[in-house]
Amino acid sequence: MAKDILTISVNTTVPEAAAPFNLGSNAGSGVGLTAGYTNMQGATLQTYIVDRDGNIEYPIVGKIKLMGLTRVEAQEFIKNKIHPAYITEVPVINVRFKNYKVSVLGEVNRPGQYVVENEQCTILDALAMAGDMSIYGKRENVMLIREDNNGRKSITRINLQNPRLMLEPDVYYLQQNDVLYVEPNKTKAKDATIGSSERYALSIISTIISVTTLLVTIFR
Secondary structure (H helix, E strand, O other): OOOOEEEEEEEOOOHHHHHHHOOOOOOOOOOOEEOOEEOOOOOOOOEEEOOOOOEEEEOOOEEEEOOOOOHHHHHHHHHHHHOOOOOOOOOEEEEEEOOOEEEEEEOEOOOEEEEOOOOOOEHHHHHHHOOOEOOOEEEEEEEEEEEOOOOOEEEEEEOOOOHHHHHOHHHHEOOOOOEEEEEEOHHHHHHHOOOHHHHHHHHHHHHHHHHHHHHHHHHO
16 A cells, blocks of 8 residues: 555575665675575665555666555565566565554553554454453444545444454455554443542542441431
């Protein structure tokens, strides 16, 4: 999607052949070989930001469009762009997200923003990272807030008790910067409407009633 930040590594048995496509990395240094390929693990790779039109500026090749592709599809697409036009050997391409984040807010045990290392994150995965819902969360009315490539936000209501949820991939699988908000149930919402001043007043009244009852009992 637009605004995604990616790292892209190109691995071959000849480090010098892959080096032009691994800007900012230690490619070509011969650091570590795995199964005959240059090991890019630990290298500091240049990042690529997907623009509003879904393109990145890739070394040698120029502008290429990645919007709408999965990570695996993007790897295959880049491989076909550079082989055999620029590299005679079939390279191994590794595309990684650097900023795939989702936020989980509301009635969960650990609300916050979470970085997703895998290429997929479901609603249940996100709730698990946030420590699951609290006992006050509405499981039948979870709010999914999503922003499209043009900055427009949409809100989808989700019923986690619906077994057909997993058959709706556009909702079940989260996207970059999605926000899940778990609303409080009636019990928690009612409790939240009582402010600190009201709580203090109720406490004073309760104390007065208790003292009065005690005095009446003593002097009866």
